[in-house]
Amino acid sequence: MTQRKLIITHNLNENLIESVKEVVPDWEVIIGREPSSWNHHLQSAEIIVGWKKEMSVLFDHEHKLKWLQSWSAGVNSMPLTKLKSNHVVLTSANGVHAYPISETIFALMLSLTRNIHTYVRNQLSKTWNHSGLKLELHGKTLGIIGVGAIGKETAKIAKAFGMTVLGVRNSGQSEPYVDAMYLANELNEVLPQCDYVVVTLPLTDNTRQMFGTSQFQQMKPSTIFINIGRGQIVDEAALIEALENKKIAAAGLDVFEKEPLNENSPLWEMENVIITPHTAGSTEHYATRVIEDIFIPNLRGYLNNQIPFINVVDFKKGY
Numbered sequence: 001m002t003q004r005k006l007i008i009t010h011n012l013n014e015n016l017i018e019s020v021k022e023v024v025p026d027w028e029v030i031i032g033r034e035p036s037s038w039n040h041h042l043q044s045a046e047i048i049v050g051w052k053k054e055m056s057v058l059f060d061h062e063h064k065l066k067w068l069q070s071w072s073a074g075v076n077s078m079p080l081t082k083l084k085s086n087h088v089v090l091t092s093a094n095g096v097h098a099y100p101i102s103e104t105i106f107a108l109m110l111s112l113t114r115n116i117h118t119y120v121r122n123q124l125s126k127t128w129n130h131s132g133l134k135l136e137l138h139g140k141t142l143g144i145i146g147v148g149a150i151g152k153e154t155a156k157i158a159k160a161f162g163m164t165v166l167g168v169r170n171s172g173q174s175e176p177y178v179d180a181m182y183l184a185n186e187l188n189e190v191l192p193q194c195d196y197v198v199v200t201l202p203l204t205d206n207t208r209q210m211f212g213t214s215q216f217q218q219m220k221p222s223t224i225f226i227n228i229g230r231g232q233i234v235d236e237a238a239l240i241e242a243l244e245n246k247k248i249a250a251a252g253l254d255v256f257e258k259e260p261l262n263e264n265s266p267l268w269e270m271e272n273v274i275i276t277p278h279t280a281g282s283t284e285h286y287a288t289r290v291i292e293d294i295f296i297p298n299l300r301g302y303l304n305n306q307i308p309f310i311n312v313v314d315f316k317k318g319y
Contacts, residue, residue: 003028005064007038009050010071016291023299047302049295051078059086067308069295073097073281074230075313076203083315090313091298095149096289097281101228102153104280105198108252112224113137117274135222138162143194145187145210146201146229147175154198166190191218196226203230204318211235216242223248228280231256240266243273254280 006024008031021029030038030045035054038045042055043063050071058065059082066088070078073094083090111117115133122129142158144151147167155165155177167178168190174181182190184206191197197219201207211227212235219225225248227234236257242248250272256265259278267273283289298308313319 002044005030005041005045006047007031007041007045007049009033009038009048009052010287012287012291016287019296020291020299023296023303047299049290067091067298067302069093069290069298070313071290074202074319076230076318080313080315080318089308090315091294091308092311092313092319093290093294094311094319095293096286097283098149098153099285100283101150101200101280102157104254104276105150105154105200105226105228105252106157108226108254108274108276109196109198109224110137111274112250112252112272118271121271140164140195141166141193142196142198143190144168144178145190145197145199147178147181148200150200150228151198152177154200166193187215188218191215191223192220194223195220196224199225199227199229199233201229201233202319203232207233209233209235211239213238213241216247219248221246221249224250224252226252228254231259236265236267243267243270250274252276254278 004027006027006029008020008029011033012031017031030041032038035052039054042058043061046064047067047069048065049069051068056079059079065086068083068088068090070090070092073092073096075090075092078090113135115131118131122131138161141164143166144154145168147155147169151167152175155167155175158165159177165178167175167181168184168187169181170184172181172183199211201210210233216238239251243251244266252274253267254276255278261267261275267275294310298310302308
């Protein structure tokens, strides 16, 4: 009988490797970041953890793939149409990022509120200057656009600052720590109320270019805008125009329409912008959470002929 095969396209520590092998002791398990370690196993792999662009040739030939575990929460860069037509189950890493990204969100909000970004620049030039510091975070209104795992953790932290939290989600379902929940088509009702707008949405056909000139016009001139979702959710030219013309006060940006951000982008030079290079989800616990919290529980069920149940992607929704 042919040995069943599992590919993991990331380097893991020995404890995680052993945890996986304990669940599938009779399987061949191929682990490694370099394509040379797994590319000749592609067509015979039943399960793959971590999609790579080099794998695009997989569906051009006969294959055995039944389940793909994404290493990221977002799946917009994956061949969703081919996965669906080949009846491959796709699960995401949704939930892995809740702690690190919510920490990044508040790092950006606090830095832009308390002028930390300005003081860092002043320090480099040995400039002792008040720089107009006056804003407080406490008691303000936060709009979270996309109340998933990250949004929920962000709302929870916001309550420690006594903030009013408004949420936007497709279902409209209420959530602890969110004072009022709105539907996506009610976005323009939410934006004028917010002192901070935080985008935590996945990129789908419905969210692409969701924030443009009209949305920035709805915001207060004092609004601080944070995007840690996907760059293509925001019309970057409209954002730049809003910042340049003081339609909004500042922006903290971890994602961009094109990455890396073009060195000619005006965003680099703006004193009211903080840029991070799509690193908001980086954490020392990333691999452990993907493998132990998502993949292994799903793997145990899969071996009992169950469809994976954690973070199954709905191909129609795109997340």
